[in-house]
Amino acid sequence: MNKPLTLLSAAVALSLGLSCATASYAQDQAAPPPPGPGAHDGHHWDPAAMKAHMEARRQAHEQMLHDALGLRGDQEGAWQAFIASMRPPEGEGDRHHMRPDGAAPLTTPERLDKMAQRMSEHQARFQHHADAVKTFYAALDARQQKTFDALMARGGGGRDGHGFGRHGFGGHGPEGQG
Numbered sequence: 638m639n640k641p642l643t644l645l646s647a648a649v650a651l652s653l654g655l656s657c658a659t660a661s662y663a664q665d666q667a668a669p670p671p672p673g674p675g676a677h678d679g680h681h682w683d684p685a686a687m688k689a690h691m692e693a694r695r696q697a698h699e700q701m702l703h704d705a706l707g708l709r710g711d712q713e714g715a716w717q718a719f720i721a722s723m724r725p726p727e728g729e730g731d732r733h734h735m736r737p738d739g740a741a742p743l744t745t746p747e748r749l750d751k752m753a754q755r756m757s758e759h760q761a762r763f764q765h766h767a768d769a770v771k772t773f774y775a776a777l778d779a780r781q782q783k784t785f786d787a788l789m790a791r792g793g794g795g796r797d798g799h800g801f802g803r804h805g806f807g808g809h810g811p812e813g814q815g
Contacts, residue, residue, distance in 0.1 A: 705788060706781045715776035722769030726762070 708716055
């Protein structure tokens with residue numbers, strides 16, 4: 638194996654790891670988590686506070702990615718379209734998949750139809766997001782594409798504990814703790 642190439646690869650990996658760790662630390666310092674159990678002083682969970690906390694985390698994550706890529710002015714339009722594609726549609730987080738009180742239970746075929754409808758909606762949102770990512774990626778230079786690839790490979794692909802989000806930044810970050 639070529640020793641200088643191995644050392645260079647190790648140095649690049651270490652540098653990327655340190656920059657990500659620093660960004661993660663800064664992100665945690667910028668938006669402290671909501672108080673834990675026992676710290677509520679008799680108050681109930683506050684959805685508005687949680688929403689504000691998650692919005693602050695999303696913004697910090699977006700800024701970290703923007704800074705890591707070193708975007709130029711001519712790339713801002715593609716960046717804004719990319720970011721917009723990652724945000725959930727208005728009101729999505731507020732809706733419940735439960736039936737209204739007093740409504741008759743759905744039959745099995747009705748439940749299957751509702752599931753198929755939700756799957757179609759998710760597929761359409763995914764396709765919109767995938768198209769925006771590809772457009773943004775094409776606007777990046779070779780160095781930026783490598784950085785983007787490295788950040789996505791380390792867990793930047795899905796809100797379900799894997800990074801940026803099935804609908805965007807602001808779910809669980811790469812550390813899977815948010």
